[in-house]
Amino acid sequence: DVQLVESGGALVRPGGSLRLSCVGSGFTLREYGMSWVRQAPGKGLEWVANIDLFGSERHYVDSVKGRFTISRDIATNSVFLQMNSLRAEDSALYYCARDTPNGGAADWGQGTLVTVSS
Amino acid sequence: DIQMTQSPSSLSAFVGDRVTIICRASQGIRHDLSWHQQLPGKAPKRLIYAASKLQSGVPSERFSGSGSETEFTLTIDNIQPEDFATYYCLQHNSYPRTFGQGTKVEIK
Numbered sequence: 001d002v003q004l005v006e007s008g009g010a011l012v013r014p015g016g017s018l019r020l021s022c023v024g025s026g027f028t029l030r031e032y033g034m035s036w037v038r039q040a041p042g043k044g045l046e047w048v049a050n051i052d053l054f055g056s057e058r059h060y061v062d063s064v065k066g067r068f069t070i071s072r073d074i075a076t077n078s079v080f081l082q083m084n085s086l087r088a089e090d091s092a093l094y095y096c097a098r099d100t101p102n103g104g105a106a107d108w109g110q111g112t113l114v115t116v117s118s
Numbered sequence: 119d120i121q122m123t124q125s126p127s128s129l130s131a132f133v134g135d136r137v138t139i140i141c142r143a144s145q146g147i148r149h150d151l152s153w154h155q156q157l158p159g160k161a162p163k164r165l166i167y168a169a170s171k172l173q174s175g176v177p178s179e180r181f182s183g184s185g186s187e188t189e190f191t192l193t194i195d196n197i198q199p200e201d202f203a204t205y206y207c208l209q210h211n212s213y214p215r216t217f218g219q220g221t222k223v224e225i226k
Contacts, residue, residue: 103167104210
């Protein structure tokens, strides 16, 4: 079975940085793209970033471009989200998801909570 | 960016009812749409992909999806207590990927 486990969420001050991690099992990263999706408290889902199965193409929602970077490590089957210049509006539960070519976000982790506050 | 407009934003239904949720895309996205269920306090779970294909393990007698290009439908027949949740559509035709705003399905 596919399993995704996120970590790295924390309370951070505005302008600070955080690195989220997502370790996958039951599949290999070489064969799938991966996404990060966030959900602010009481709000809907917002797609944040994606890295393709080759690790060469990365895409971001406009609100995080230039501040967030998605990356991966094949050796540990992990995906990361480096978040810099954090703002209050970045506060959310961050999920990682495994993408499939025919239907995006096939599997989801349980999420890691990021709170940006002074 | 492709905008996904989901309706209604909420609805109430009796156990056993048929429920229909609609998602409209601001431009054609072929069949590049999935539906996700989120139970309270839980992570989302994909129910349907490629607009109409059922995820393994999802009850086929209750859940179905249809549509293409700009209009898509999620139908829940004979809705059961465990189906009361929030449902989201997601387009993966182009970046940035975008979700609908969600439909909260509550028990009447």
